[in-house]
Amino acid sequence: SIESRVIPLFKLFSHSNLGAHEIREIRQFHFTGWPDHGVPYHATGLLGFVRQVKSKSPPNAGPLVVHCSAGAGRTGCFIVIDIMLDMAEREGVVDIYNCVRELRSRRVNMVQTEVLLIYGNIAIRFARKGIILAHRTRAPW
Numbered sequence: 523s524i525e526s527r528v529i530p531l532f533k534l535f536s537h538s539n540l541g542a543h544e545i546r547e548i549r550q551f552h553f554t555g556w557p558d559h560g561v562p563y564h565a566t567g568l569l570g571f572v573r574q575v576k577s578k579s580p581p582n583a584g585p586l587v588v589h590c591s592a593g594a595g596r597t598g599c600f601i602v603i604d605i606m607l608d609m610a611e612r613e614g615v616v617d618i619y620n621c622v623r624e625l626r627s628r629r630v631n632m633v634q635t636e637v638l639l640i641y642g643n644i645a646i647r648f649a650r651k652g653i654i655l656a657h658r659t660r661a662p663w
Contacts, residue, residue, distance in 0.1 A: 549579075551571070551574070551575050551578075553567075553568065553571045555567050556568065556590075556596055558590075558591060558596075560637075561599075561637060565641070565644055565645035565649075566648070568600075568603070568645055569645055569648065569649050572600065572603055572607065576604070586604075588600050588601055592631075593629075594629065594630070594631040594634055595632075595634035595635065596638070597632070598622070598625055598629075598631075598632030598633035598634070598638070599633050599638045599639075599641065601632070602618060602621050602622060602625065602633055603642050603645050605621050606621060606642075607646065609621075610646070610649075616646055618639070618642065618643055618646065
């Protein structure tokens with residue numbers, strides 16, 4: 523799509539003195555439709571991107587590395603959407619407030635602004651129509 527692109531697969535080869543060979547595959551995804559200090563115009567592009575990343579990541583691949591320019595606002599929003607979509611699928615509900623609170627206990631300023639939190643909430647609602655969302659009355663900041 524116009525908003526994202528998949529950069530070709532990289533293969534890293536390592537050889538040990540004992541003759542063991544290890545090959546690691548690295549796939550880099552780049553979402554270009556998310557402006558700095560803003561949000562994408564439509565949630566569908568980002569949701570498609572999240573699904574694309576998940577579909578190209580083998581279950582045994584280990585954790586994903588997610589990073590925007592500062593590693594906080596857009597990174598946090600992407601991570602919250604990813605975690606909440608998994609939670610909605612597993613449990614039928616989501617808890618955005620506690621997810622953001624937990625992320626912020628590990629890294630300052632994850633999901634920096636109220637706009638990012640609202641955008642994440644809208645994206646999750648759009649993706650999971652019919653799923654009951656756990657609401658909180660105050661923002662985690």
